[in-house]
Amino acid sequence: MKFTINRDHFSSGLQLVTSVVGSRKTMPILQNVLIEAKEGLIRLTTTNLDLGARCSVKADVVKEGSITLPVKEIGRIVRELAEMEVNVETSDSHKATISTRGSVFNLVGMESKEFPPLPELEEQKEFSLEKSELITMLKSVSYAQSVNEERYMLKGVFFQFNKDNLSLVATDGRRLAVTNRSMSTEEADVGEFILPSLTVSEIEKLPDVGETISISFTDRQVAFELKIESKNENGFVESVYLVSKVVEGKYPNYKQVIPKDDFNQAEIERELMQECVHRAALISDEKVTLRIKKEEMEITGQGLIGDACESMPINYDSEETAVSFNPRFILDPLKSIAKDKIYFEFRDDMSPGVFKVNYEENSKISFLCVIMPIRTD
Numbered sequence: 001m002k003f004t005i006n007r008d009h010f011s012s013g014l015q016l017v018t019s020v021v022g023s024r025k026t027m028p029i030l031q032n033v034l035i036e037a038k039e040g041l042i043r044l045t046t047t048n049l050d051l052g053a054r055c056s057v058k059a060d061v062v063k064e065g066s067i068t069l070p071v072k073e074i075g076r077i078v079r080e081l082a083e084m085e086v087n088v089e090t091s092d093s094h095k096a097t098i099s100t101r102g103s104v105f106n107l108v109g110m111e112s113k114e115f116p117p118l119p120e121l122e123e124q125k126e127f128s129l130e131k132s133e134l135i136t137m138l139k140s141v142s143y144a145q146s147v148n149e150e151r152y153m154l155k156g157v158f159f160q161f162n163k164d165n166l167s168l169v170a171t172d173g174r175r176l177a178v179t180n181r182s183m184s185t186e187e188a189d190v191g192e193f194i195l196p197s198l199t200v201s202e203i204e205k206l207p208d209v210g211e212t213i214s215i216s217f218t219d220r221q222v223a224f225e226l227k228i229e230s231k232n233e234n235g236f237v238e239s240v241y242l243v244s245k246v247v248e249g250k251y252p253n254y255k256q257v258i259p260k261d262d263f264n265q266a267e268i269e270r271e272l273m274q275e276c277v278h279r280a281a282l283i284s285d286e287k288v289t290l291r292i293k294k295e296e297m298e299i300t301g302q303g304l305i306g307d308a309c310e311s312m313p314i315n316y317d318s319e320e321t322a323v324s325f326n327p328r329f330i331l332d333p334l335k336s337i338a339k340d341k342i343y344f345e346f347r348d349d350m351s352p353g354v355f356k357v358n359y360e361e362n363s364k365i366s367f368l369c370v371i372m373p374i375r376t377d
Contacts, residue, residue, distance in 0.1 A: 001065025001090040003037045005057065007081050007100075009235025012207070013044045013057040014075040016240065019202065021071055022048030032068035034115045035088075037061045041237050045118065046071055050245045051199050052118040056228075056238040066112035069096055077105050118243050121223055124216040125189045127161065131206065131213045131226060133181065133365065136338065137168045138204055140367055141177035143332040144170040145197050153249040157200050159217075160192040161185050169254050175329050176257050176370040182359065193217050194247035202242055209236045222246055257370055259352060263345040266292060266316035270342050273297070274334040276310035281327035283308040287374050289324040290353075292316060292346065301327070323349045324374040333369040349373060 014033065022030055027049075034045040039061060045054040067090045078086060083100035090096045090109075098105045138157060146154035151173070158169040166181045195203075203224060206213075209232040216223045223243040228236045276299045280288045284301035291298040294317055299310040323346050333355045345354040350373065357367040 001035075001037045001067060002063040002088070003042060003059045003061045004085060004087050005042065005059040006235055007078060007084050007086050009057050009059075010042075010086055011075070011078045012234040013042075013055050013236070014071065014078060016055050016207065017044050017046040017053040018071050018075050019205070020046045020048055020051050020053040022050075029068060029110050029114050029116075031070055031072070032110060032115070033071035033074065034066065034068050034112055036066040036112070037064050039064070045115070047116060047118060049116065050196070051202065052243045053202065054118060054241040055236060057235045058237050065090060067094060067096055067109045068112050068115050069107050069109040074098070074107060077107075118241075119221055121216050121218055121221055121243070124218050124223075125161070125191050126214060126216045127166075127185075127189070128212055128214045129166075129181075131208075131211055134213055134215075135204055135206070137166075137179045137181060137365065138200055140179045140333075140336045141168050141170040142197075142200050142204065143336060144172055144175050144177040144369070145200070146172035148172070153194060153247060153251060156194045156196045156247045158192065158194050158251045158254070159215075159222075161190055163187070163190060169251070171252075171254060171257070174326075174372050175332075176254055177333060178254065178258070178368045180366045182364045191217065192251070193219075193222055194249070194251055195222060196244060196247050199242065199244040206240060207232075207234055207236065209234055209240070217246070220246060257352075258368065259345075259347075259354060259370070261347065261351075263347045263351070263354065264292070264316070264318050264321060265343055265345045266297070266314045267341055268297070268314050268344050269312070270334055270337055270340060272312050273299075273344075274331060276312050277327050277330050277334070280308045280310050281331070285327060287324050288327045288330070289322055290346075291320070291322045293320045294318070321346055321348060323351070323353060325353060325371055326374060329371040333367075333371075337367060349375060 036043040041056045042059045043056045087099045094109045096107045160167040169178050210226045214225045226240040280299045280301035284303040288301045297314045301308045343356040352370050355369040359366045
């Protein structure tokens, strides 16, 4: 195998697949990246057996072939090279020479035949979404995923393809985030899966090199493929492909948590509330109290070192109410929403608070976040 490649393009490709690599000491080859050189490109593949990643980067291939090399080491080497043009050549003894003018590195690899292939999906259901929409939806709920190992079914984002919409859901038992996108789905394609938190994180980090992501899934696996646009600065070609196991088990009925009673509703400026809660939490990072009055919200925090009070104008014309929350549970949804004005619904100090963004004419996406209160003393 022999090829020449742009240093930054090579580095971008290696960086994309490196974070998938696991720490299974029993299978050393899983610490490696499979490099396949074909006409006009190299293909880079990594896997930890639960999640696999593959991308293609343009290169000048003189001789086709393949090898696996330690991905973190080759990534560091390529990143530090002084010259832009990088030459890679392999010998019959599973060694690779990486060279530029003035630098030569010899790396010991392993035979590519030993590298486990990425799984192929059969009889899958398929959908396509704009990349920007999918990542916006994921970021608006992913902070609410559970980190509790015992509640493994909640350690991910629940995808539910219904007849008239796609729902993404995450909850850790103390808060629930739901986003919906209106879309038509054939009866035969209705389905659901739980996407593991590591895979969620990898999708959120996908480079901005394409507009459309195709989603394919079965009962056991899900694949995401980002089609590459013809021109991009990172040298990617063809597509970026992620294939993951899904979290086994049945996701709980999250709709039971969403309040159905009549709640008071205030229209608020999202960024202003975010700033006020952030400042109040400087004094008390465990509890802030929202005192909602006509046309005004007071946000107070009390701690051992003192207290803080912030006030902000709101659009509200009903009875005064006070309710307390963990400030992080308020800030997470406020940071993840792109809208300037959102709705906050509440009733009393024993009832949850609800942040809402409703469907609008120019947007197919709605959002809802339920946060449990802390009792007000």
